[in-house]
Amino acid sequence: METAERFRTAVEKRDLAALDDLFTDDIRFYSPVKFTPFEGKAMVLGLFGVLLRTFEDFRYVGRFDGTAETSTDGEETPSEILLFRATVDGKEIHGIDMLQFDEAGRVKEFTVMVRPQSAVQALGQAVLAGLVADGLAPGGAAPAS
Numbered sequence: 001m002e003t004a005e006r007f008r009t010a011v012e013k014r015d016l017a018a019l020d021d022l023f024t025d026d027i028r029f030y031s032p033v034k035f036t037p038f039e040g041k042a043m044v045l046g047l048f049g050v051l052l053r054t055f056e057d058f059r060y061v062g063r064f065d066g067t068a069e070t071s072t073d074g075e076e077t078p079s080e081i082l083l084f085r086a087t088v089d090g091k092e093i094h095g096i097d098m099l100q101f102d103e104a105g106r107v108k109e110f111t112v113m114v115r116p117q118s119a120v121q122a123l124g125q126a127v128l129a130g131l132v133a134d135g136l137a138p139g140g141a142a143p144a145s
Helices: 002-012 016-020 040-055 117-133
Strands: 023-030 058-070 074-088 091-101 109-115
Touching: 002 016, 002 058, 002 074, 002 091, 016 040, 023 040, 023 091, 040 058, 074 117, 109 117
Parallel strands: 023 109
Antiparallel strands: 058 074, 074 091, 091 109
8 A cells, every 4th residue: 555655664764744644633543552542643743753763773674464443433444564673772672563544545543563571661661751751741641541
């Protein structure tokens, strides 16, 4: 899917502005460190700003495409999974980005899964610090909410 390739290029170039056109206004971002999703384009773009600063040596290493049910309506939609590797605070992360698209081809749901648990913890701490620094989360907020 064209959107997934444009997304991959924007992330690899750390081009936050290029992501804006790729997301729906009501995008939902499911994080491996937060129970409830991040919702809305402004919040998700803010989160991506933090993520692009947090990941070191980020690179995509594979991709799969198909369909998956969305969490909001249970409808099956075109989806793509991008496999990645990165480092956060010296911990190597293996992960996937699952993008689910609307009828116009924009990303409407985005799910991230990472391993191992020590990397998930390092990522959660780094992202929370970035969100607090950017004024997107209150100081001391727990990422598990």
